[in-house]
Amino acid sequence: MSIDVRTIAASELPTWLGAVATGFLTATPVTESDIAQRAKYTDLARTQGAFDPDTGRCVGTFRSFAQQITVPGGAQLPASAVSNVTVSPTHRRRGLLSRMMRAELTAAKERGEVLSTLIAAEYPIYGRYGYGPATAxxxxxxxxxxxxxxxxxxxxxxxxxxxxxxxxxxxxxxxxxxxxxxxxxxxxxxxxxxxxxxxxxxxxxxxxxxxxxxxxxxxxxxxxxxxxxxxxxxxxxxxxxxxxxxxxxxxxxxxxxxxxxxxxxxxxxxxxxxxxxxxxxxxxxxxxxxxxxxxxxxxxTDADYLWVRLLDVAAALGARTYAVPGSLVLEVTDPAGLAGGRFRLVAGTGAAACAPTTDPADLRLDVARLGSLYLGDGSAVRWAALGGIEELRPGALALADAVFRTARRPWCPDVF
CATH class of the missing domain: 3.40.630.30 (Gcn5-related N-acetyltransferase (GNAT))
Known part of the structure; x- marks a missing residue:
């Protein structure tokens, strides 16, 4: 059976909302008022559905919207906020989320959004798509x-x-x-x-x-x-x-x-x-x-909260400020092919710069681990101990911790 994954039409919003309710275990019927309100603020070009051709039912949902996020130093970056992610229990383990995620991240990068964010309902799902827990x-x-x-x-x-x-x-x-x-x-x-x-x-x-x-x-x-x-x-x-x-x-x-x-x-x-x-x-x-x-x-309560997925490493790292000055070459791996490469970060307590380089790498890490470090809450030393970061130059881990960490921990007050 071939499941059709695509952006939805306005006429499909009722069945899409029904699938969202199913995925979030909400049996409350979708009302005409719900549909009318959703139609006013939902960008259909950023709203995907997975449709079963045999029944015509929507069995998977995915939505994003434009967001501004504040990074250390006060800069506000354009982000793609991901929400309403579901796959109906009858259609799990068929790659539907992977297809919807791939389409969204590719589109977000083309739109010029520097990173993608989400609140993870379940911890194990999103690391494989390059997201890392960035706030708690x-x-x-x-x-x-x-x-x-x-x-x-x-x-x-x-x-x-x-x-x-x-x-x-x-x-x-x-x-x-x-x-x-x-x-x-x-x-x-x-x-x-x-x-x-x-x-x-x-x-x-x-x-x-x-x-x-x-x-x-x-x-x-x-x-x-x-x-x-x-x-x-x-x-x-x-x-x-x-x-x-x-x-x-x-x-x-x-x-x-x-x-x-x-x-x-x-x-x-x-x-x-x-x-x-x-x-x-x-x-x-x-x-x-x-x-x-x-x-x-x-x-x-003590838990992870906002997850971050970098889409433009140079723009993201160059936009924030850092606790201490330092220079690091980061080799970033990204299985999705969206943000990988080798980058030199020249950090300062004021302006910073980041650009692709061919110089030897000081640290090797995947894009999800970089997302965890990005807002200043994660520890490079801790992630290395867990096998998520490889130190290629002695002292680079300690420098990364000193550079990336912030005096106050990041905080996202809102769910979305």
Missing amino acids: ISEWEIDVPRTGLDPRWAAPEDGGRIDLVDAAEMRRVGPAVHERLRATTHGAIDRPERWWSLATGLEEISVRPYKPCFFAVYRSAAGEAEGVVSYRADGQWTDAKLPLNTVEVKDLVATTVAAQRALWHYLCSIDWVMKVRTGYRAPDDLVPSLLPDPRAARMV
Whole structure:
């Protein structure tokens, strides 16, 4: 049986969405509203489907969209963000994902996108396509009574203020705060207008019904909005009428330490709240150390998150800044034939340069391992110990670690 893999037509969007729901184990029927909303923002030229000729059903899905990602030093690079990847359980192990991935990566390189990104639902799948885990996330559960925070706290000590706002005000204030954070946070990606519409309930899709949130804004003493948070609270009480409420943070963006401190203190000061779930944060987030007793924050999640696949090695490496100066010749292998070659990186604390070279290589690594190093979180020494990088010149591994690593770990606040 020959499965037809191709970009989809507008008329095929309903069956394509049905296949997405099947792949993600969602039995909720696709509604006319879902189809209409998807039609508005889905680029059909970047949307693939695999179709069974015997039944006409869509049995595999794949979509990409244009994305901007911040790299160390603040440059924002064009990326191809991959999402909605599924293969129906009846058609597994037939190479459908490989065909769709090959078509997308080839097209992305032709479009001039420097790299490709995705959030991997399963770890073993994407390494064979050249993706490497490049950021991680952590989540903490804060035991509020043990924090040591003053239970009589009523307002930030720095002269700032926290205001509860409605969804419309969050849509007005939030994007600018996020953009300021993204400018200084490597690993962060852009949020289109639709992100804010979904996050505030202006739009809703049936497979992910909107649950109302509280919204709050931190403003400095000068009146500048420097942080926003959206959160929900459950209604748990004991039989003895003692509150056991948990606050679940959906999104917290802050551009200053003062804003972070104030927002976390605010969440821990809400009456009836015994626990705060922080949502996905950077692994080196300040939140535990902002508490008088950091042990009150128990880590509950520690996992890989954003994966990166380089498509233009010279452009990607030349765009970021590096912790220390140094020169390395990297021999990059890429079975897909998209990004392989030998490149000399001349790193500086400011500008850097990277170009193809015929000089002898200092390190040999595949494109997936380079993706893991790219945003500053991976360790060349560690990957070498695991067999993923080969040192060809003594001292090159140590230099690579010093050059690539960043003082703060990269963080991608968003799923896509």
